[in-house]
Amino acid sequence: MRKVLAIAQNTFKEAIRNRILYVVLVFAILFILAGFVVKDLTIAAHGDVIRKIGLSVISIVSLLLALLIGIGLVYNELDKKTIYTIVSKPIDRWQFLLGKYIGLLLTLYLVVTLMTLVFCGEMWLLNRQLQEADFNIIMIKSLKAIFLGCLELAVVVAFALLFSSFSTPVLSGFMTLMMWIAGRANEDIERFAEKVVTDAGGTQEQSRRFFEGLRIISENGDAGFGDQVTYLLAKIVALLAPNFEIFYGIKEAIHFDTVDANTLVLIVRDTSDAVLYCIPYTISVLLIAMFLFGRRNFR
Numbered sequence: 001m002r003k004v005l006a007i008a009q010n011t012f013k014e015a016i017r018n019r020i021l022y023v024v025l026v027f028a029i030l031f032i033l034a035g036f037v038v039k040d041l042t043i044a045a046h047g048d049v050i051r052k053i054g055l056s057v058i059s060i061v062s063l064l065l066a067l068l069i070g071i072g073l074v075y076n077e078l079d080k081k082t083i084y085t086i087v088s089k090p091i092d093r094w095q096f097l098l099g100k101y102i103g104l105l106l107t108l109y110l111v112v113t114l115m116t117l118v119f120c121g122e123m124w125l126l127n128r129q130l131q132e133a134d135f136n137i138i139m140i141k142s143l144k145a146i147f148l149g150c151l152e153l154a155v156v157v158a159f160a161l162l163f164s165s166f167s168t169p170v171l172s173g174f175m176t177l178m179m180w181i182a183g184r185a186n187e188d189i190e191r192f193a194e195k196v197v198t199d200a201g202g203t204q205e206q207s208r209r210f211f212e213g214l215r216i217i218s219e220n221g222d223a224g225f226g227d228q229v230t231y232l233l234a235k236i237v238a239l240l241a242p243n244f245e246i247f248y249g250i251k252e253a254i255h256f257d258t259v260d261a262n263t264l265v266l267i268v269r270d271t272s273d274a275v276l277y278c279i280p281y282t283i284s285v286l287l288i289a290m291f292l293f294g295r296r297n298f299r
Helices: 002-016 019-033 035-041 046-070 073-079 082-087 093-130 135-164 169-184 186-199 210-219 225-240 250-255 261-267 271-294
Strands: none
Touching (some): 002 093, 019 046, 019 093, 046 135, 046 169, 046 250, 073 135, 093 135, 135 271
């Protein structure tokens, strides 16, 4: 573990020297503070506007940095030929990859922490004007949303590292972005697959069983081969792509005090479920990355 931490420390130092990191961070802070100006353009719900802008900026910027920095972690070592020096030492390839992952994740969490401090300071200044009765609850919900975003970030970085272990930075960035989009739309894709079955005369319960849904589509005279392929692809994407909806707590942080109880149940994300989902999924992706990177030929 000492070797892993040494690589993580070196990755962290290398990442924080990246000028892109500071440029993006400055713009992120400016966008967060811009909430003070934008809120005056709305008639009411000034607090909701600032929370939405601040939390959205933190989420988008952290994802952007994960893509910009994460996709080049392994490739830069190959491009500079430093990978040959590293693998020639008594360091296993899995230790190198895990160290890179931890170092990048620590860098991103540091950036998220800085943006969170700016966001909390902005919320505190706003509360001095509005004197919101639920300010403490608002802050707890907002911090929960940021924490869930950090869990999502752990999975995204794992995918960025996985793709960068066998492809170029451009292709790695594209695949990581597509995986994130599929993950955010995971539940919608699942509902789309259910709709294909229900349109063919089946029930939602039957649509959740893969072979049962496929049988119903094939037995329906109106459903053609295209519907079968559509259902098959939708189910495969929903199965393989991570469910990033479980990490999306921004809706709860913004609307928890403005929607009815029945609707609130639909948008609340359980923190323990998110943690239990994040850990094994991230470990699985990292194990695949380590396996592929271990079999890669550097010649």
